[in-house]
Amino acid sequence: TYVITQPCIGVKDASCVDVCPVDCIHPSSGEPEFETSEQLFINPDECIDCGACEPACPVTAIFEESAVPEEWKSYIKVNADFFTGQ
Ligand code: SF4
Ligand code: F3S
DSSP states (O other): EEEOOOOGGTOOOOHHHHHHOOOEEEEEESSSTTTHHHHHHHOOOTTOOOHHHHOOOOOEEEEEGGGGGGGTTTHHHHHHHHTOOO
């Protein structure tokens, strides 16, 4: 799965949402949580590992799970936790 990390915080460019073929990046701008969420997240159960989102992000916030930089490894769980219970 792909993971959104720290550089997204406060940026929320959302170009990733536009290119994702399975719409697994949330909250998108039409969703109620968009304004209050400090970043966007990728649903690990829905991501098909197509890789389209990675180059679309202007601040290089997105990495394949195994390539997430050491200091941002905690975001793997942060992304998954956003969808827990939904
Ligand atoms: Fe969506 Fe593909 Fe990115 Fe996964 S890798 S979040 S399926 S664009
Ligand atoms: Fe965030 Fe980059 Fe997407 S800033 S919303 S991960 S395009």
